[in-house]
Amino acid sequence: MKMIASCHCGAVQIAVAHFPTEVTECNCSLCHSYGVLWSYYAAGDVISVPDSSLTDTYAWAGHNVDFHRCRTCGCVTHWVPRDAKRDRRGINARLFPTHALEDARIRRRDGAGTGKFLSWPAGAT
Ligand SMILES: [Zn+2]
Structure with a gap:
């Protein structure tokens, strides 16, 4: 089974080594506006990324990261750090098939304030 995040129209496809076991909902102004759930990957676990075209x-802010969106359907797909030495990538977990997230835990990040992760939501284990 291929593990792929796909935008709505299918133009942007990102293949990963594994589906996320936890995803992050961040309350900073940008993530809140996008409505995304982020899954974080080491660069080596992102098998293919879309052509930049x-x-x-x-x-925004420090301009440390470029947030990508599909030119056709507008879905926010992923972010990539501008510093090539940074190993972390973010992929919008909402673009994975819904079954892939059934067992994923949602972590809430206070990006608007402390930058820290908040407690697990009620009912989470
Ligand atoms: Zn698209």
């Missing part, structure tokens, strides 16, 4: 990007 398929996405537009947006950067």
Whole structure:
């Protein structure tokens, strides 16, 4: 089974080594507006990324990261750090098949304030 995050129209496809076991809902102004759930990956676990011609990007605040969205359907797909030495990537977990997230835990991050992860939501184990 291929593990792929796909935008709504299918133009942007990102293959990963494994589906996420936990995803992050961040309350910073940008993530809140996007409505995304982030899954974080080491660069080596992202098997294929879309050609840059398929996405537009947006950067804000420190301009440390480029947020990509599909040029056709507008889905926010992933972010990539501008510093090539940073190993972390973020992929919008909402673009994985719904079954892939059934067992994933949702972590809430206080990106608008402390930058820290908050407690697990009620009922989470
Ligand atoms: Zn698309």
